[in-house]
Amino acid sequence: MASAFSHGLVAIAIGKLLRMSPVSIRFWVLSIFCSVIPDIDIIGYRVGIDYGDLFGHRGITHSLAFAGVFSVMVVRLGFPAVKIFSGGWWVFITHFFLVTASHGVLDAMTDGGLGVAFFAPFDHTRYFLPWTPVRVSPLGVRGFFTMRGWDVMVSEVVWIWVPVLLILGGFGVCRRIMERH
Numbered sequence: 001m002a003s004a005f006s007h008g009l010v011a012i013a014i015g016k017l018l019r020m021s022p023v024s025i026r027f028w029v030l031s032i033f034c035s036v037i038p039d040i041d042i043i044g045y046r047v048g049i050d051y052g053d054l055f056g057h058r059g060i061t062h063s064l065a066f067a068g069v070f071s072v073m074v075v076r077l078g079f080p081a082v083k084i085f086s087g088g089w090w091v092f093i094t095h096f097f098l099v100t101a102s103h104g105v106l107d108a109m110t111d112g113g114l115g116v117a118f119f120a121p122f123d124h125t126r127y128f129l130p131w132t133p134v135r136v137s138p139l140g141v142r143g144f145f146t147m148r149g150w151d152v153m154v155s156e157v158v159w160i161w162v163p164v165l166l167i168l169g170g171f172g173v174c175r176r177i178m179e180r181h
């Protein structure tokens with residue numbers, strides 16, 4: 001995994017880029033929740049399910065299919081007033097799908113563990129992106145307070161935080177210029 005901080009940052013960036021409105025605290029809390037929920041599979045890892053298993057770490061909960069099903073659930077339970085299949089519903093679904101799926105994409109940029117089963121349950125192959133600059137994050141909180149934890153934070157700042165903030169800043173500038181003309 002990349003660290004929960006980076007997953008949360010990407011969730012907020014996606015919401016900002018899609019210019020979601022109205023935006024409530026509930027919306028942002030659910031966004032961050034969706035960005036970290038795939039790591040619920042660590043429970044399976046702890047009780048002895050094999051890493052490479054469908055229910056192992058970076059398995060089914062990191063797949064696009066899971067992101068699809070989970071986004072529908074979150075929108076249904078979190079925003080029951082949004083009418084199913086309405087325009088607003090599709091925007092919400094797109095947002096929560098992208099946020100949940102972004103977790104696997106960040107994990108696939110890390111340099112350790114097994115890859116991500118993006119196409120589970122149809123295809124169990126584990127994938128990495130062609131480029132994996134992010135140091136893999138320790139699973140426990142304690143792991144952060146070590147030299148390796150420091151290494152991970154530096155690589156995430158360089159390869160995730162800086163690019164995400166630059167994209168957000170660039171978008172903000174473009175929008176302001178367009179609004180002025």
Ligand SMILES: [Zn+2]
Pocket residue numbers: 001002038039058062103107
């Ligand atoms: Zn993960």
